[in-house]
């Protein structure tokens with residue numbers, strides 16, 4: 001016990017102690033300790049979570065015959081309700097691919113797919129900055145693991161040139177929009193590596209891109225025109241899609257293989273049919289949220305420009321980091337912005353590298369241009 005206490009004391013001394021914030025949500029605002037602040041830290045990128053009209057329209061479909069609030073079982077036992085197949089069919093059709101598979105969360109997807117597909121003859125090569133859930137999946141897989149410097153494809157080319165000959169399979173892992181830096185992977189370049197090394201399976205996590213990018217909101221893969229060439233295309237429903245869960249879009253063979261091997265799919269109670277029905281309801285409408293996508297793109301451009309005037313900056317998305325360097329300065333700046341009515345949070349090591357502590361603004365289509373301009377005046 002003493003050991004745990006020492007650990008926490010050290011965290012406090014380093015300004016890295018984590019607590020669960022007590023927040024009350026009011027649309028695009030959050031309230032904490034009696035202070036109302038614009039929420040600039042959420043992932044509700046299209047502002048769908050706050051649209052009571054959508055919720056009412058959803059529930060109006062059912063009267064008093066609501067979908068079940070629990071699946072009561074894994075999908076492999078009795079938990080496989082028809083709505084799962086309906087959502088998977090919808091996903092496969094929209095992405096124009098053979099099949100899709102739903103998971104309880106992005107975390108489940110990322111810790112489950114890689115261990116299921118990788119064996120001792122597999123090499124996993126991942127971008128240095130991929131999400132913790134992918135790192136955990138890679139660790140669980142016990143495959144050989146190499147990382148390339150963030151978005152540095154010359155480094156990736158070197159790694160492949162030096163190692164490809166020794167492995168029957170290579171899984172190349174990246175996010176499309178990176179969660180902490182808000183910059184974007186060059187997916188067509190990654191696809192080109194597949195031509196050179198046919199044993200590559202390309203794995204792309206679109207958690208921060210689905211809903212927001214692409215003509216119909218399918219993500220960066222749609223925007224960059226390479227949906228068909230990504231072997232393992234993962235996205236989540238908990239962010240822009242205002243629901244919960246995750247999907248993989250893939251070939252039927254991979255889906256069948258995962259149903260037989262993927263432990264978080266096999267050994268966990270499936271999502272409640274009510275949530276899956278809500279996801280289906282929103283995903284069906286995804287092409288129609290174009291106005292929100294355009295508005296968010298406009299806001300993002302304004303904030304990126306404002307940050308670029310203050311520091312070197314190479315970001316291309318709605319996630320805009322404002323680098324302050326050390327922990328103390330970052331914590332103080334976040335506190336100051338919160339006092340001014342902006343709920344933004346300091347992001348510190350180990351989430352980001354030492355010396356790159358930052359405030360991470362994550363924009364939503366709920367914001368008005370005037371609200372954003374007022375924030376920029378406070379930077």
Ligand SMILES: *Cc1c(COP(=O)(O)O)cnc(C)c1O
Nearest residue numbers: 105106107131133179207236238
């Ligand atoms: C949020 C996130 C996840 C986890 O998804 P959940 O559905 O919240 O578990 C996975 N990958 C990335 C890149 C994420 O940002």
